[in-house]
Amino acid sequence: MDNFRELPAEELPAGVHSGCEFTSVCINTAIYLPWLVGQCARHGVRFxxxxxxxxxxxxxxxxxxxxxxxxxxxxxxxxxxxxxxxxxxVYPARGQIVLVRNEANSLMPTTSGCADGEDEVVYVMQRALGGGTILGGTYMKGSWDPNPDPNQAMRIMKRAVETHPELTGGKGVEALDIIRHAVGLRPARExxxxxxxxxxxxxxxxxxxxxxxxxxxxxxxxxxxxxxxxxxxxxxxxxxxxx
Missing domain, CATH: 3.40.50.720 (NAD(P)-binding Rossmann-like Domain)
Structure with missing residues (x-):
């Protein structure tokens, strides 16, 4: 990975055991997927x-x-x-997110877990071209529930504004401009x-x-x-x- 490095202890946020950073990309899927369909059509694919x-x-x-x-x-x-x-x-890995209009900086932090539970994680991803910012999330193995959980949503938003205070200018969860709550069932496999x-x-x-x-x-x-x-x-x- 480009610009990969392990983070020294003094750079780790409170409560984080270890970490690394690297240069990556963030895909705005609402734009990317229609583009792929167009590429298929251009090459003669019939749908x-x-x-x-x-x-x-x-x-x-x-x-x-x-x-x-x-x-x-x-x-x-x-x-x-x-x-x-x-x-x-094959089994579902349920992921719940909150999409907001607030903007984060260029960093996209992701954790492998958090204090709120083994199946909850932290990530913040700002999509390009006005796609909003995704606040996550969960990784609940075996859950088929497609409905957003209000309690999980609140925990997700609290964690996001703690790691990215610039989202709301330090004003807390109440200043988040929510577009929608969503749940996706990731297709995992043993x-x-x-x-x-x-x-x-x-x-x-x-x-x-x-x-x-x-x-x-x-x-x-x-x-x-x-x-x-x-x-x-x-x-x-x-x-x-x-x-």
Missing amino acids: RRAVLKHVTEAAGLSHSGRRADVVVNASGLLACRLGGVMDSK GGVRVEKEKIDGTWVVHNYGHAGWGYQGSYGCAERVVELVDEIVGRTKPLSKL
Whole structure:
């Protein structure tokens, strides 16, 4: 990682055992995801929406009119319920956040835990181009609850203004300009991400799921491996994908 260094004890905040810093990026997903869709469309990808009970049903959705040679299974959390996959190792890691209009500085602190509980953490991320600032959060393994918890939200906001007083100019939680509260269920998996090929009921499937909270960070590397596996299946010696 660029500019990586371990933090000496005198630079650590109170109550923190160890830490490091490095140069990173912050993605405004509300802009990034539509851009990816545009890139796919530019390269000729056809989009279809459908409800599937079995992964092999996707092979019959090809715009070509014939059955597809390969299905790429990127079903995320619901890989645990999709017919033909039914991966019992997949589970949700519930993340609750508060999106505010207040601005933080360029630092994006993240902790691996906090005094409020083992499944609660601290992070502050200001999105580019007016995307607001994300205050987090939680990492609750096995929780399917999609509803924001008001008590957790209050703890999240209190921790954020303590680590980033510039958010409110020292005025506390009451000065936060809240856009919305949100919950996301990260697609975690025991044993880590699954990127491999498998023949299911006569259909080749390439799996790519189980990324938990690092899906954006690992997306390009995992996609490159998926392309390699697809090429192995169809017998290509040189990757043809442009994505």
